């Protein structure tokens with residue numbers, strides 16, 4: 001089974017030739033499924049881009065949303081609109097809040113958007129101001145303490161929602177792929193070949209997700225978990241535990257493109 005993986009395509013930042021180039025890559029790849037780890041467009045454009053991707057991929061599309069997908073909108077409103085849209089289109093599966101998907105008897109797929117949740121690094125002292133804090137309804141106009149509290153809540157919601165789904169998947173599969181937008185640990189939040197520092201980590205790491213994944217992986221030493229994420233736009237791979245690997249996909253604004261395909265053969269890769 002061949003899985004294509006696309007992360008942070010930011011299709012609203014790419015011109016028509018770049019869109020055509022991505023469609024060409026998908027046509028050449030001929031995947032059995034397309035996995036997308038978020039930052040597809042913005043609130044007003046993400047559904048249209050999902051439809052276009054389903055059209056050009058010609059295979060089932062499993063996706064989560066990234067922070068950019070909420071720009072110009074509200075997190076719960078966009079999630080609900082995307083969920084309702086995907087529920088009515090059998091090509092599209094929004095993994096956030098959904099049950100595990102069996103890719104083959106050995107491998108399952110789960111996912112959640114995740115969020116840079118202020119738990120890792122120095123959130124209160126950080127000078128970093130993301131566009132998120134001006135473009136996403138729930139994050140606008142907040143003092144730092146209230147902002148950090150809201151980010152923590154988004155991270156906790158992500159981990160709490162995903163945990164039972166992940167546990168169910170590990171109960172019946174040897175290997176579970178977790179698709180999420182935000183890297184779960186500072187080691188996996190690559191930026192130009194380095195891990196994120198204490199100023200950036202609060203917004204580039206989903207600490208609650210990382211803690212949950214490490215706890216679940218420790219409790220299932222004979223199972224394997226592979227996380228596919230993006231958000232930091234720099235590629236890297238790191239083993240957090242012997243059975244927990246995080247792969248972060250690279251991305252460049254204006255040049256959406258596939259990561260190397262993932263192959264599952266006889267239940268292994």
Ligand SMILES: [Fe+2]
Nearest residue numbers: 039066067231
């Ligand atoms: Fe992002």
